[in-house]
Amino acid sequence: MELIQNKVLNKLEQLNLDALFVSSEENIRYLTGFTGDSSRLLITPDGSYLITDGRYREQAEQECGTGIQVFTWIKDQRYQALTYWYLCTQSRVQRLGFEGGNLSFSEYEELQKIESVLLQNCNGVVEEFRQVKSAVEIDCLRKAASLSDESLESIVGFIKPGVSELDLVAELEYAIKRSGADDISFETMILFGERTSLLHGKPGSRKLKEGDTILFDFGALYKGYHADISRVFVCGKASEEQKKVHQIVNTAGLGVLDVLRNGGSTAEVDRVVRNAIPKDYLEYFYPGIGHGTGLQIHEEPFIKQGNNEELRSGMVLTIEPGLYIPGWGGMREEDSILIHDKGCDPLNKFSRDLLEI
DSSP, X not given: OHHXXXXXXHHXXXXXXXXXXXXXXXXXXXXXXXXXXXXXXXXXXXEEEEEEOTTTHHHHHHHSOTTEEEEEOGGGOTTSHHHHHHHHHHXXXXXXXXXXXXXXXXXXXXXXXXXXXXEEEOTTHHXXXXXXXXXXXXXXXXXXXXXXXXXXXXTGGGOOTTOBHHHHHHHHHHHHHXXXXXXXXXXXXXXXXXGGGOTTOOOOSOBOOTTOEEEEEEOEEETTEEOOEEEEEESSSOOHXXXXXXXXXXXXXXXXXXXXXXXXXXXXXXXXXXXXXXXXXXXXXXSOOEEEOSSSSSEEEEESTTOOOBOOTTOEEEEOOEEEEXXXXXEEOBEEEEEETTEEEESOOSOOSOEEO
16 A cells, blocks of 8 residues: 555655545545445555544444554534644645546545645546556456355355245345355346347336346455446247347457457457457447446546557456347446456356357
């Protein structure tokens, strides 16, 4: 953590800033190790201050890395100028960077009350470092993926005609929490039949019927790190159209494994996937192909048309091309994939075959 904070300080020097005010919970956790909420972080060359209240003081003192001083709000005036003014004055801060994509307007107004400080939006400074994961972070993401695979395997026996989408959601989420995960990674999505064309549909009372496509999109949360996996089953025997659509999305997803490598680009991944989709299915193709994952379920870089970012060893990305045909249904296969010097390594091991249940 000390090394990461030094990198942040070096970045601030390049930006001609004296300090960084961090309001994102994920960034605070990344920079300090603190797992609570309702806190702020001020990073200065003279020291870093985790600002919190009495509920979290002991926890913060136990969790925060070296070089982090735990500081409680002055007069319990939370998210207000008094504490910020005091710490900025003590550290001789004149130019302060803040996270414009995260900070509320009311808190921004509090920072503006410090007349001696010039504010500068430097959104994304910490997120840039978070794109490349450490060995510890990769282990957490690998474990989260493994727990997701195991949980899905454990509920296959519950998939039968008459079960509802919400029934399966309950079984899967129970399996995830029983597996040793901290929680679910995000709101579990299980859809049947024609409802599978809803990219982010809400599970409901729809009951499974013979011939239905079954779409899973879910993940386990492990030590703050998010897994993200999608799989497709069919209740009974798959039709020729189901087999065809699945083959298209599966081939598109597997085809990018050769270009997912250190030094590759998101634009190259986008090109390979698009070239794998037949022209008569392109209108059903959603152009969001994948994203980074880590302390947040959706992180930079995002893989979509128009983005051209370099892939680097240590990045963990999801690859999830899909086809969504209104009134018929949709399919996608999604894995979390680690980029390394020799290529890539899918973290999910659950079969990508079109399973007939």
